[in-house]
Amino acid sequence: MSLIPLASRRDHMDTRTKLDPFRNALLAAVSAGREFPPPQPLDISPWLAMSLLQKSVRRGRCDLALKAAATLYRDAPDRLWRRLGGIAFEDVGLANLQAVGLTTAALTGKRFRRDLGGDWNVASVVVQRLTQSRKSRACDDLFMALEAMPSLAADRHTLSAETNPRLRLTALTTPSLHTRALSILFLLGTDRPGWRLPVRRGEVALAFDLLDELGTAPTTLAICREGYRKTQEAMPPLLALLALENGLRDETTNDRMPEEAMIGPVPGWALDMFTREGKMALTRLLVTDAGIAEFARSMVPKQKQVGFLGQALFRVEGGLLARRLGGDLSDRLQSQLLYETLGVEPQAAVQALDLIQQDLPLLNRIRQTVIGGQRDG
Structure with a gap:
């Protein structure tokens, strides 16, 4: 006998029924006669691949997003699908509920994806749909x-x-x-x-x-x-x-992106504090005489300084969007993120974000030494 409560089973069946149109839309997209790009994985860790995938989707960089997805498809397929699900809700969200529904349908299971043409074909469709979509964080x-x-x-x-x-x-x-x-x-x-x-x-x-x-x-x-x-x-x-x-507006805007620097096979913006390489670079930045490093040492407890740099970096680099869809509420939430959740007073947060923006070229040089050192080793 099933131990799942009757109400929960009814909710589950009702959910499955309401997701059927998205499963059908995914089937149509996979079966549309397109040529799927062959997987082109990179020689990077799964953690760096996850970061590259998410930030490439945010920036509308389909070429890089597909390479990151191919890396996860080869090395960590479970992480690929979980990350795509997270990206859909976190970075697309209100801006395109159809794309969120399509991605959620793709999470149904491996057998379902196999019946549609296989994991890579389905992943290619989802990655392209999310990358090209309007976005809201x-x-x-x-x-x-x-x-x-x-x-x-x-x-x-x-x-x-x-x-x-x-x-x-x-x-x-x-x-x-x-x-x-x-x-x-x-x-x-x-x-x-x-x-x-x-x-x-x-x-x-x-x-x-x-x-x-x-x-x-x-x-x-x-x-x-x-x-x-x-x-x-x-x-x-x-x-x-x-x-x-x-309350979303109709028009989209592109966040102003800092100048891009390639660090080995990936752009510098993929190396955030949740990757080993990115955290190492922030740790090295902290002991320089950079303006943001001096700010962190003077304003933030020592054990929180690297995390503070990572959070500030996210606000000026990692969390940026192409095709951002705003609105009154979304704009207020974004302002709160920028200036009220960094762990310092709002006026100090403004200064910190300006400083880390100015120090991005130095950080990219440090990132280059981190990646180069790992390759030499």
């Missing part, structure tokens, strides 16, 4: 605000100790988007690796039932429910919540 901007904004410290502490019924009532009645989002995540459960919110056991079904009660459209809710089931990340429920706000 509103979900991740909101999540980082929930984790780090000083003004939310009291809410983080109080809500983490609330009962499920109280969290539901708070989400239904509060006028604050951030309080509502925190209530939903604590109801979902925050005992997840990498999350910086207070740890609380939750009930996933209750969180998505609440999003349904708040009025999230059924198809959007199905995409986000399945996306969470596959990725276990915060972005899917936050996308379901933000879909109620919307």
Whole structure:
């Protein structure tokens, strides 16, 4: 006898039904008679490949995104699909729910992808669709605000100790988007690796039932429910919540990109603090007389200085988008990310971002020595 509650099984079947149009769209895209580019993997680590994939999608660099995907397809296929799912919700999100649905459909399973023509053909379609799409990082901007904004410290502490019924009532009645989002995540459960919110056991079904009660459209809710089931990340429920706000403009803009420098086989912007090479470069930058290094040493506790450099770098390099789709809410969330979540006062954050922008040429030279040293070794 199945141990899955009847209501949960019904939710699962309903979700599968609502995702069928996206599975059919994926089948049509794979079967459209196109020629799929052969995999061209790079000689880089899976962690660097994941970084390159995500940032290439953000920047609309399909050539690099496909090479990064090919590297993961060869070396770490499970990471390829999990990362594509994360990218869809984190970097495309509200700007193109159809592309998010298509990507979520691709996560159905290996047998499903085999029936469509195989993992690489499906991955090629998804990578190209995400890369060419309009983009919004509103979900991740909101999540980082929930984790780090000083003004939310009291809410983080109080809500983490609330009962499920109280969290539901708070989400239904509060006028604050951030309080509502925190209530939903604590109801979902925050005992997840990498999350910086207070740890609380939750009930996933209750969180998505609440999003349904708040009025999230059924198809959007199905995409986000399945996306969470596959990725276990915060972005899917936050996308379901933000879909109620919307207010996006029609036109897109390109973020201003710093001058690109190739570091071995990859652009410098792929070497962020979550790659071994990128973290090593930031560690070396910290002991120079660069303006951002002096700022970090004077303003940030020693044990947090490398992380601070990495967060500042993300704001001026790693998190930049081509074809960004903004709106009043999205713009406010982006401003909060830039100036209210860096761990220093907003005025100091402005200075820090200016300094690291100025020091990018030095950082790229350090990155070059890191990559060159590893190759020599």
